[in-house]
Amino acid sequence: MxxxxxxxxxxxxxxxxxxxxxxLPEGDYGTVQKLEIPPRKEFGDFxxxxxxxxxxxxxxxxxxxxxxxxxxxxSGLIAKTEIAGAGFINIFLAAQAVYDNLKTIxxxxxxxxSLPVRREDTVLVEYxxxxxxxxxxxxxxxxxxxxxxxxxxxxxxxxxxxxEYYINDAGNQIEHLAESVNARYLQLFGQDAEVPEDGxxxxxxxxxxxxxxxxxxxxxxxxxxxxxxSVFKDLALSEKLAALKKDLSDFHVTFDRWYxxxxxxxxxxxxxxxxxxxxKKMYEKDGAWWMKTxxxxxxxxxxxxxxxxxPTYFCxxxxxxxxxxx
Numbered sequence: 001m002x003x004x005x006x007x008x009x010x011x012x013x014x015x016x017x018x019x020x021x022x023x024l025p026e027g028d029y030g031t032v033q034k035l036e037i038p039p040r041k042e043f044g045d046f047x048x049x050x051x052x053x054x055x056x057x058x059x060x061x062x063x064x065x066x067x068x069x070x071x072x073x074x075s076g077l078i079a080k081t082e083i084a085g086a087g088f089i090n091i092f093l094a095a096q097a098v099y100d101n102l103k104t105i106x107x108x109x110x111x112x113x114s115l116p117v118r119r120e121d122t123v124l125v126e127y128x129x130x131x132x133x134x135x136x137x138x139x140x141x142x143x144x145x146x147x148x149x150x151x152x153x154x155x156x157x158x159x160x161x162x163x164e165y166y167i168n169d170a171g172n173q174i175e176h177l178a179e180s181v182n183a184r185y186l187q188l189f190g191q192d193a194e195v196p197e198d199g200x201x202x203x204x205x206x207x208x209x210x211x212x213x214x215x216x217x218x219x220x221x222x223x224x225x226x227x228x229x230s231v232f233k234d235l236a237l238s239e240k241l242a243a244l245k246k247d248l249s250d251f252h253v254t255f256d257r258w259y260x261x262x263x264x265x266x267x268x269x270x271x272x273x274x275x276x277x278x279x280k281k282m283y284e285k286d287g288a289w290w291m292k293t294x295x296x297x298x299x300x301x302x303x304x305x306x307x308x309x310x311p312t313y314f315c316x317x318x319x320x321x322x323x324x325x326x
Contacts (some may be wrong), residue, residue, distance in 0.1 A: 002113070004046065004100055006077060008032045011050050014072035023068045027057040044082065044090035051087035061088030115158035118238040122160045124324060125151050126259075128248065129166040132240040133177045134202055136247050143251045163255045169237055170316060176200065177240070178233035182225070184209035185232070189218060205293060208236055264319045269311065272319040273304065291318075 011032050018024040029030045030053070038047045051066035058065050066087040073081060079094040105112045127147025131142045149165070154161045168174075180199035184206050187193050191232050195201055212235060214222070220228050241258075248254070273289070276282045281292050287307035291314070 003033055003077070003093065003097065007046055007048075008035050010073060010075050010077065011035070011048055011069065011089070014069045015050070015054065017072040018068050021072075022074070024058050024060075026056075026066070029057050030056045038090065043084065045093045046091045047084075048089045049087070049304045051089060054088075056173070059062045114156045117160065119160075121158070122162070123154050124162050124164060125154070126164040126166050128253070129168065130244065131168045131173050132237055132244060133173050133200055134204055134240065136244060141251065144248060144251055148253045162257065164259050165255045165258045167241065167258055167262075169241075170265060171313060172198075174233060174237060175229075177205075177236050178229045180205050181209050181212070181231055181232045181236045184210055185220065185228075188213050188220060200272070208239055211239070259320075261316050261320075264316050264323075265311075268323060269315055269319040272322045273315070275322070276318070 006180055008031070012029075015024065015029050019026055019029075024187060032048060032050045033053055034050075035046055036047045036069075049062075051069060054065055055062045059090065063083060063086060066083045066089050066308040070083065072082045075096060077097045079092045081092070082090045084090050125147060127150075128136075128140055128144050130136055136144075151161050151163045176196060176198050177200060180195045180201070183193040183195045188209055192251055195205075212232070220231060223231070245258075273282065276291065281295070282289055282304065283292065284290075288303050289305035290301045291304050302314050303312055304318065305311050
């Protein structure tokens, strides 16, 4: 049991002893609500306002109650007590109690302070989830540190936690990645090729194209552009994802699951949309499928499937959240 909880129990026991001895009248005093670390060291290691909390029940001034509690507050854990202000009880810990607690911390190691596992509570923390189209930036690093710390804190608090990285590998950005690598690959062979307007122009794309050329030579020049883009999409995605994992690992950030957006298509997306259609939460207009998000407070309904049959980001998000709920 940690020191704070031990002190809380000692104060409550002091109150019970004061009632038994007749120093305080009988009544419902309740548990100690506040036991805090004072803002200044000269006020002790912990401070309690129990005397003020119990004043109404005892029908006495808080300072008088504090004096009574202090008389009954005897423990090897406490070196001395002082009464301050209107009735705060400032507690100074015995040196041996501090040493014993430090030994416990050292012997317990990283598990010190962890709470028992809450079997009924499960938490999913999805974080970072940067597009696998290039290197991580400082903002991603901040999110990685924050998310990893949150996962560790929740686990220490007893929650069953799963950490997840959502891989955005099914959107237009992956098409643009393949087109960018394709242009750089062709340029390495002296061909006139332009990186598309929505493409990626970083040095890492040139390096990816160069690695493909060094490893496989000109064999992709003999393919149609459609075939080449299909190959480059897989090669580039694999390389970028491996680089992301290495950077995060070097940063001591790991994930229990890497969840591919592509895995949602077509089965999980179709199943999620079927549910919404059955519940009359979607409708068709101008060749596109819309979700009635205005029924949930949105300022307008949102397109889920475009008129050309291409799903929006919203589409996979629906399936992803349904997967979590199930």
